[in-house]
Amino acid sequence: MENVLSILFCLTLLYLVVTSRIKTYVTILRIQGVLLSLIMIFPFIEHLSVHLLIIPIVSLIVKAIIIPRFVNKIVIDLDVKRIVEPSIQPFNFLLLSVFSMSVLFVSAHVLSGFTTIEPIPFASAFSAMIIGIFIIIFRKKLIIHVVGFLILENGILLFGTSLSAEMPTIVELGALLDIFVVVFLMGIVINRISSTFAQPDVTALGRLKD
Amino acid sequence: MEILFLIGCSLILIGAVLAVLVKPIQLALRIYVGVLSAGLLFNLAFALVNLVHLPATPLLFPGFPVLSSFFRLDGLALFFLLIITSAAIPAILSTLSYLNHYLHKAAAVRAFLVSFSLVLLSTQLLVLANHAIVFLIFWELMTLMAYLGLLLEKEKPEIQKGSFIYFATTHFATFCLYIFFFLLHSQSGSWLFSDFQLTQSSGMVFYVAFFFGFVGFAIKAGFMPFHFWLPHAHSIAPTVLSAFLSAVIIKTGIYGIFRMLEFCSPLPLWIGAGILAISLFSAIFGVWYALAQHDIKKLLAYHSIENIGIIGIGIGLGCLGITYSIQPLIWLGLGGALFHTFNHAIFKSLLFLGSGVIYSNLHTRNIELMGGIVKSAPWFVGLFLIGSVAISGLPPLNGFMSEFLIYRGFFESASIFGGYFPFFMLLMTVGLAFVGGLALACFTKINSIMFLGNERSPHLKFTVTGLDYLSLGLLAFVCLLFGIYPQIILGPISSVVAIFQSGESAQTFSTFAQWNFITGIFAAIILLISTLIIWKVSRTNQRKSAAWGCGYAGQTSRMQYTASSYADDINGIAVSVLHLKSKVKIPETIFPETSRFHSHAGDFSEDGLVKPAYSWIIGKITSVDFLSRTDIRFYILFMLLTVLFYGGTAILWTYL
Numbered sequence: 001m002e003n004v005l006s007i008l009f010c011l012t013l014l015y016l017v018v019t020s021r022i023k024t025y026v027t028i029l030r031i032q033g034v035l036l037s038l039i040m041i042f043p044f045i046e047h048l049s050v051h052l053l054i055i056p057i058v059s060l061i062v063k064a065i066i067i068p069r070f071v072n073k074i075v076i077d078l079d080v081k082r083i084v085e086p087s088i089q090p091f092n093f094l095l096l097s098v099f100s101m102s103v104l105f106v107s108a109h110v111l112s113g114f115t116t117i118e119p120i121p122f123a124s125a126f127s128a129m130i131i132g133i134f135i136i137i138f139r140k141k142l143i144i145h146v147v148g149f150l151i152l153e154n155g156i157l158l159f160g161t162s163l164s165a166e167m168p169t170i171v172e173l174g175a176l177l178d179i180f181v182v183v184f185l186m187g188i189v190i191n192r193i194s195s196t197f198a199q200p201d202v203t204a205l206g207r208l209k210d
Numbered sequence: 211m212e213i214l215f216l217i218g219c220s221l222i223l224i225g226a227v228l229a230v231l232v233k234p235i236q237l238a239l240r241i242y243v244g245v246l247s248a249g250l251l252f253n254l255a256f257a258l259v260n261l262v263h264l265p266a267t268p269l270l271f272p273g274f275p276v277l278s279s280f281f282r283l284d285g286l287a288l289f290f291l292l293i294i295t296s297a298a299i300p301a302i303l304s305t306l307s308y309l310n311h312y313l314h315k316a317a318a319v320r321a322f323l324v325s326f327s328l329v330l331l332s333t334q335l336l337v338l339a340n341h342a343i344v345f346l347i348f349w350e351l352m353t354l355m356a357y358l359g360l361l362l363e364k365e366k367p368e369i370q371k372g373s374f375i376y377f378a379t380t381h382f383a384t385f386c387l388y389i390f391f392f393l394l395h396s397q398s399g400s401w402l403f404s405d406f407q408l409t410q411s412s413g414m415v416f417y418v419a420f421f422f423g424f425v426g427f428a429i430k431a432g433f434m435p436f437h438f439w440l441p442h443a444h445s446i447a448p449t450v451l452s453a454f455l456s457a458v459i460i461k462t463g464i465y466g467i468f469r470m471l472e473f474c475s476p477l478p479l480w481i482g483a484g485i486l487a488i489s490l491f492s493a494i495f496g497v498w499y500a501l502a503q504h505d506i507k508k509l510l511a512y513h514s515i516e517n518i519g520i521i522g523i524g525i526g527l528g529c530l531g532i533t534y535s536i537q538p539l540i541w542l543g544l545g546g547a548l549f550h551t552f553n554h555a556i557f558k559s560l561l562f563l564g565s566g567v568i569y570s571n572l573h574t575r576n577i578e579l580m581g582g583i584v585k586s587a588p589w590f591v592g593l594f595l596i597g598s599v600a601i602s603g604l605p606p607l608n609g610f611m612s613e614f615l616i617y618r619g620f621f622e623s624a625s626i627f628g629g630y631f632p633f634f635m636l637l638m639t640v641g642l643a644f645v646g647g648l649a650l651a652c653f654t655k656i657n658s659i660m661f662l663g664n665e666r667s668p669h670l671k672f673t674v675t676g677l678d679y680l681s682l683g684l685l686a687f688v689c690l691l692f693g694i695y696p697q698i699i700l701g702p703i704s705s706v707v708a709i710f711q712s713g714e715s716a717q718t719f720s721t722f723a724q725w726n727f728i729t730g731i732f733a734a735i736i737l738l739i740s741t742l743i744i745w746k747v748s749r750t751n752q753r754k755s756a757a758w759g760c761g762y763a764g765q766t767s768r769m770q771y772t773a774s775s776y777a778d779d780i781n782g783i784a785v786s787v788l789h790l791k792s793k794v795k796i797p798e799t800i801f802p803e804t805s806r807f808h809s810h811a812g813d814f815s816e817d818g819l820v821k822p823a824y825s826w827i828i829g830k831i832t833s834v835d836f837l838s839r840t841d842i843r844f845y846i847l848f849m850l851l852t853v854l855f856y857g858g859t860a861i862l863w864t865y866l
Contacts, residue, residue, distance in 0.1 A: 136846050137844075137847045
């Protein structure tokens with residue numbers, strides 16, 4: 001079951017690569033949040049202890065409700081254009097992503113031969129990290145960068161569950177809090193920048209250099 | 211006994227705090243000098259007491275398990291503590307009169323006082339450290355605080371340039387030391403100096419670790435290809451700091467080399483031979499460059515390189531002794547090196563502090579603009595002369611004594627080893643004698659040009675304060691004492707050298723010469739010379755005429771013999787190697803026109819090695835400069851590529 005959910009997670013990543021509307025990005029963030037909390041609820045079903053329930057519930061609230069709503073609010077407040085401005089052909093981006101994902105899946109399969117990882121969640125987690133970074137690299141708009149960081153964080157969270165050894169709760173909560181603060185700060189930064197520059201994208205950040 | 215050391219260190223810290231807190235700057239300076247010299251006296255007493263009776267358990271603070279593993283009181287550490295404190299006290303005493311000229315810049319003076327006291331403290335803790343990380347912390351602290359101390363007159367461009375050279379070079383040295391200590395740690399699994407082991411059986415690691423350790427310490431010590439920072443830093447530093455830099459801070463490099471010898475056992479032959487070669491090179495070329503300088507502090511800086519070379523020759527001899535386990539050679543080589551380290555700290559402090567007095571009176575460091583000082587301050591000139599005689603290695607002063615031990619080492623090893631050794635040792639002996647000759651030429655040059663003759667630039671009054679006389683007099687007294695009666699210091703040196711001597715037949719100093727006999731001869735020489743002087747002075751009337759006059763009556767002070775012409779003959783031998791350049795413009799018409807002479811002494815290491823390498827690196831960096839002008843996405847791409855590179859390397863390393 002975990003494997004099926006991980007594959008679904010990977011499919012959302014691929015959809016993210018080809019889409020060009022900000023609204024879809026936010027929707028996919030929601031879907032990923034739900035998928036992640038579903039994946040993380042399996043240990044609870046096995047053991048039925050309360051503290052295993054904390055992480056799924058918190059991540060469901062934060063990832064599927066609060067953060068998407070916050071991003072939506074920024075988009076509406078600042079009246080940014082509702083499409084992303086790619087700096088790479090969408091098809092090329094798709095090819096690159098599929099290629100790196102296949103490399104990751106193959107190497108995860110190889111690695112599972114002599115380590116105790118579960119290959120499919122492991123590879124999907126890594127794909128999320130890589131594609132999050134790709135999104136940051138290839139997209140200009142600052143708000144999309146926030147989404148890229150969130151996807152990177154989703155990957156890290158999934159990575160924790162893909163290892164058979166449990167990640168300590170406090171670490172996961174810390175990562176969650178971290179990313180929340182980052183998103184919050186970025187929102188403030190975007191707000192500030194938009195008061196100076198007409199269209200908030202990262203090329204404007206270069207002008208903040210000393 | 212630790213209480214002495216604790217009191218001393220806390221007094222130094224209190225002095226730093228008071229220098230900031232006390233409002234009137236004059237008073238702050240006085241309090242600072244008083245408190246710090248008291249603190250240093252405590253530490254000196256601590257070092258002396260422990261050196262005379264080496265503690266059975268070489269631990270500082272045996273009651274506290276953590277602290278006692280961080281610091282160690284073995285003979286080597288205590289001997290260097292002795293050197294540091296005995297060179298620091300005169301420097302502190304001279305601070306008062308030297309900084310008097312800077313009192314209008316109160317903030318800069320306070321900053322200098324704080325950084326100077328931290329330099330003193332960290333240097334002392336550095337030599338006592340037994341833990342590699344603690345050592346590196348104090349090493350960095352010493353380096354950085356000395357850098358801050360260099361910036362007393364930070365508005366001058368030459369000071370910014372020189373201090374940057376110092377900063378960059380010593381930073382590179384620290385980088386080398388990090389690699390050295392990490393490799394040692396990976397070899398022995400411990401951070402403690404007492405556990406470090408480096409054997410040749412570890413293969414490549416031995417060579418890499420030795421290379422980085424030696425380069426790191428040699429940069430600090432100023433061995434010849436690595437010396438280029440030294441003339442820059444010494445000539446721009448405030449004189450009290452440059453005295454301390456030259457007397458102590460570069461000796462931490464020597465301390466490090468001694469520690470390295472302790473870690474490496476057994477010692478292969480090439481280490482000793484290599485150190486001998488590089489040291490002879492430093493000694494000869496250091497003194498040769500010194501001869502070509504016009505700037506008194508730059509000249510003294512090059513003499514530091516020469517003396518580091520002499521110390522290195524002693525270390526190299528000792529290494530040969532360790533390799534073949536010949537006890538007398540170990541004693542003569544390492545003992546001579548340690549003794550010369552101490553002596554150099556003393557007489558170089560004397561000369562640097564003396565040059566500081568001259569600078570604060572005449573406001574120039576150029577030898578060619580001085581002259582006639584002997585008329586206004588004869589006692590000061592006498593003290594400076596004692597330092598000059600000592601550094602030239604002439605009897606009956608301490609410089610001769612340590613070089614005597616090293617010469618004995620040459621003869622000893624020539625007679626012990628057969629084969630080509632007598633020939634090599636003959637070469638070394640001739641080389642060292644040549645160094646002594648050039649040093650003598652150099653110091654006759656500066657003493658005659660600076661002190662004799664007429665004033666080249668008119669100055670109102672030459673004042674030397676009582677504290678200056680006290681600090682210079684103390685140093686001159688030590689020079690004289692250890693020249694005539696070295697027995698008192700040779701005993702502690704024997705106990706230090708015993709660390710490196712294995713086996714039962716530890717040699718003591720009394721084996722090598724009849725020291726009391728030497729003492730008698732030297733005392734007789736001094737007595738004879740001084741009676742001759744008194745007799746001569748009282749008998750003849752002094753004749754006053756223009757110096758270097760040669761019978762020409764209408765002489766001006768600009769017609770006097772100059773330092774450049776004095777040094778020209780000897781420097782002419784090696785002009786191309788030394789990067790000496792001179793421009794002469796002589797009028798060829800009948801009627802006099804303006805004529806010019808300009809000479810400049812470069813440095814082969816700086817002009818030939820460092821500057822090309824630096825500009826090559828800068829060129830390569832500016833060619834990729836466009837990367838830093840892009841936006842955040844490129845930075846993230848670089849990070850991804852870096853992670854991929856490291857990850858790929860790690861995977862290949864593990865599975866291939």
